[in-house]
Amino acid sequence: MKSLALLLISVVVANSTQFTDYRLALNLTAEEVQECTAPGLFCESCTTVASCTKTGSTFTKTIVGQCSANEKCVNGACTTASDPICDGIARIEFKCKKVGVFPDPFYCNKYYMCVNDGGTLKRFKNECEEGFGFNIATDLCSIKLINNRCVTGEYPVPLCKKLGESAAVAKKPAEYYTCVQKTVKVNGSMKTVLYPELDECPNAKIFSNNECK
Numbered sequence: 001m002k003s004l005a006l007l008l009i010s011v012v013v014a015n016s017t018q019f020t021d022y023r024l025a026l027n028l029t030a031e032e033v034q035e036c037t038a039p040g041l042f043c044e045s046c047t048t049v050a051s052c053t054k055t056g057s058t059f060t061k062t063i064v065g066q067c068s069a070n071e072k073c074v075n076g077a078c079t080t081a082s083d084p085i086c087d088g089i090a091r092i093e094f095k096c097k098k099v100g101v102f103p104d105p106f107y108c109n110k111y112y113m114c115v116n117d118g119g120t121l122k123r124f125k126n127e128c129e130e131g132f133g134f135n136i137a138t139d140l141c142s143i144k145l146i147n148n149r150c151v152t153g154e155y156p157v158p159l160c161k162k163l164g165e166s167a168a169v170a171k172k173p174a175e176y177y178t179c180v181q182k183t184v185k186v187n188g189s190m191k192t193v194l195y196p197e198l199d200e201c202p203n204a205k206i207f208s209n210n211e212c213k
Contacts, residue, residue, distance in 0.1 A: 021159040022092055022182060022193040023106055036061035037124050041076030046086035049073050075127075092182055092195050096121040101139040102175065102198045105157040108133040108150035109141070137171040160194035168207040175200045176207035 034044050036052035036059040044050040049065040067078035072086040094104070096114035099121065104110035109128040114121050128134055128141030135142045136156060157169060160179035169175040177196035184193055201212035 019160075019163060019181065019192050019194045021161075021179075022184065022195050023155060023159060025184070025191065025193045034125065035059075037126065043073035043076060046072045046083075049076060049078060092184065092193075094123060094125070095197060096123045097197065097199045100175075100200050102200075103134055103136050103156035103169070105155060105177075105196050105198070108143070108154070108156055109145065110134065111139075135171075136169060136175075157196045157198065160196055163194060166207075166210050169198070173206045173208075174204055 034042060034050075036042070036050070039052055039054045039059075041049060041051055041064070044061070044063065047067045048063060049067070051062045051064045053060045053062070065078070067073050071078040071080055072083055073079075074081055074083045074086065094102075094112050096102075096112070099114055099116050102112045102114065104112065104125075107127075109132065111126050111128075111134045113124040113126060115124065116122075131145055131148045132141040133143035133145050133150065134140075134156065157177050158167070163179055163181060165179040166176060169177060175198060177198050179194045180197050181192050182195045183190055201207050205212040207213075
């Protein structure tokens with residue numbers, strides 16, 4: 001009985017553990033290499049500037065430069081300006097679970113296209129033209145931004161408050177998020193955070209009360 005009681009207590013403690021949404025956790029360090037998806041200069045990483053050229057339907061990526069120690073690559077150029085991803089706030093890899101268009105959980109002006117590439121889901125990260133934000137309802141960059149910036153503290157996908165939390169995305173009820181655990185490095189040590197993985201109901205069904213109806 002004593003061992004059973006201890007087991008139950010440990011389960012309760014584990015289930016009551018509170019994790020922070022990754023967008024509120026600072027200094028996440030994992031960094032993914034960006035691929036070539038549109039002609040022009042872009043940031044392959046936080047320190048590398050690359051050029052993208054298109055010939056027919058083929059994109060070619062060429063590394064053109066490295067940023068200095070006090071700079072980071074933002075929008076295809078080396079700069080000392082702040083950037084959430086390169087400053088270590090928002091770097092967790094987006095996972096495609098269905099074919100479709102999905103908002104970036106952190107940025108109001110970025111989105112992902114998930115396409116079927118020979119039976120494998122392939123992710124393409126896109127950014128709206130300067131001054132515009134991504135409209136979740138229409139999948140278009142049609143929202144005019146104030147001073148060309150996203151509103152601080154407002155996110156395209158709600159902050160995760162608890163593990164397993166799931167709800168429809170505002171303005172697009174067929175899409176929904178589920179809060180899962182991710183382990184990342186924060187200030188030199190590993191930390192568990194919450195991340196909203198996005199998915200979509202089939203056949204334009206609506207997500208409500210944890211199911212597609």
